[in-house]
Amino acid sequence: MVDSKPPANPLFLREEELRQGIELMFYAYRDFTFESDQQLKRYQLGRAHHRALYFIGRHPGQTVGHLLSILKVTKQSISRVLKDLIGQAYVEQKSGARDRRERLLWLTEKGQKLERDLTGRQSQRFARAYRETGAEAVDGFRKVLLGLLDPPERAIVDKRVRGGR
Structure with a gap:
C-alpha cells in the first residue's frame, strides 16, 4: 500500500531557518537567565552555582560523581562551586x-x-510560554531539546x- 501523506516540507532545514533557531535560542537563554543572574550577583554566585543548586535539589543525596556526570564539568570546577555553596551553607555534604x-x-x-x-x-x-503556545508545541519543544543533545545522552x-536518576 502506498502512503498517501505528502512528504514533509524540508523548508525548516534551510540555512536561514537553522540560523533563526540558533539566534532565538541565544535570545531565549539570555532572558531566561537574566533575572537569576542578577539575584546570584547579590550572593556573589554565578550560573555554575545555580546549576549545581538546581540539580542537587532535583536529585538530593546524589554523589559528587553523579553531579559531575550531569553537569559535564571538571572535578576542579565542581570543587570550586561546591566549596562556595558549602561554605555559604547552601549545600551540605555527607559521607555515604x-x-x-x-x-x-x-x-x-x-x-x-x-x-x-x-x-x-x-x-x-x-509557564507563560507553555500557556501561550499550547500542549502540542510544548511536546514539540521537548522533542527539539532532546534532539539537541548528543544521541547517547x-x-x-x-x-x-x-524523575529517574
Missing part, C-alpha cells in the same frame, strides 16, 4: 553509609530557599528529567 569515600549532596534549608527563588522566576517564564537525560 555504605562507602565512606562517597560524598553525598543535599541542599540545606537556606539552599532550598535560594534554589526555589532562582528557579521560580524561570518556571514563571516557562538522550535516553539518559529523558529518564532523569522524568
